[in-house]
Amino acid sequence: MAKLAFLGMGVMGAPMAGHLKAAGHDVTVFNRTAAKAQAWADRHGGAWADTPRQAAAGAEFVMACVGNDDDLRQVCLGPEGAFAGMSPKAVFVDHTTVSAAVTRELAQTAQAAGVGYVDAPISGGQAGAENGQLSVMCGGTAEDFGRVAPVIDAYAKICRLLGDVGAGQITKMCNQIAIAGLVQALSESLAFAKKSGLDIANVVEVISQGAAGSWQMNNRHKTMDQGHFEHGFAVDWMRKDLAICLAAADEVGASLPVTALIDQFYKDVQRMGGGRWDTSSLIARLV
Incomplete structure (x- = not known):
């Protein structure tokens, strides 16, 4: 079982994080509206953090499912962003649907810090997230994908590596x-x-x-x-x-x-x- 962070407690992220907790992982969540993170922690028995950096500290894998390119940059970058709290060899997994351009930009930043990066957008909608039946399309290195795929299985009916970073998007x-x-x-x-x-x-x-x-x-x-x-x-x-x-x-x-x-x-x-x-x-x- 792994120590994980999940950023974004929307209609997709909250049930996905719930599946990770139910699978036995140690999960800390973050949401810009802290009340949603608190509510998730109360329901599932996990932890919540005030910032992405705090959530990511010590995590082997950091998952994100937010809104758009700008939202993703906000949770990744800056002194309180997830990248600032991640340890070398940890892997960032982005489930947001964003541009391939921002994916490659953030992957380069992560890799410069020794952090792995897998873009892993999802399909299946809210019902798929709640039922753990999402299709997950991944881009990244075979090594990073191989490490994170067993974790993603908690909420996926299929998870495939399609190519290098950006291929998932x-x-x-x-x-x-x-x-x-x-x-x-x-x-x-x-x-x-x-x-x-x-x-x-x-x-x-x-x-x-x-x-x-x-x-x-x-x-x-x-x-x-x-x-x-x-x-x-x-x-x-x-x-x-x-x-x-x-x-x-x-x-x-x-x-x-x-x-x-x-x-x-x-x-x-x-x-x-x-x-x-x-x-x-x-x-x-x-x-």
């Missing part, structure tokens, strides 16, 4: 590109069925058994039909991720015309007041 971008296109297609399909006077449950029962079937169709068609969009990953966060995708595509010369269009559709949802709705809310533009 690029893979997460592939994930978001695929999801965006799929949700838009599903939204159009369900809206078309509804306006054509068909029963959506019957339609989905039939088409889900063939090539059109997907996790989104099986798990979201009912709530999309009902206009209920309170199921985790928010439109505001999806737009953040798609901006990362589009910027990275420009860097490598990739064309993402459908992704760019769906990003604007999510912008429409934001204008409708749906910034905190989940990503299946694309259908709200069509019905």
Whole structure:
């Protein structure tokens, strides 16, 4: 069992840290709103710290799951950042979805201090975090990955090394590109069925058994039909991720015309007041 720190007690980080504690690890948590860290410690019996540096002191592994590039820099850098408290040979594991550029920047800073760095963005949403069934996409050295993979297993259904530092974030971008296109297609399909006077449950029962079937169709068609969009990953966060995708595509010369269009559709949802709705809310533009 390892001594760990976990930075970020949001809807993803708090249950992930809980799985680590349940697996028997010694876990100290940090959150910018200290009350959330205190609440986690009260619930799980772990410890909490006032700063990332204090949380990271003496830890073999430091996990982070925060909001964006700037949030990640804040918890890593500076006199009270995690890097200032980490011992040489410790490994920093970033579960945040951020740009590959900030990943490489922070990895260089960590490595200069003798600290390992694995970018490990996640997919599976709040339910996946709560159930310990996340997909974890990693970039880093084989040595660092080999050390941290058994720890990540506490909340992962699959955890793979995809390449050097940054490869995890690029893979997460592939994930978001695929999801965006799929949700838009599903939204159009369900809206078309509804306006054509068909029963959506019957339609989905039939088409889900063939090539059109997907996790989104099986798990979201009912709530999309009902206009209920309170199921985790928010439109505001999806737009953040798609901006990362589009910027990275420009860097490598990739064309993402459908992704760019769906990003604007999510912008429409934001204008409708749906910034905190989940990503299946694309259908709200069509019905």
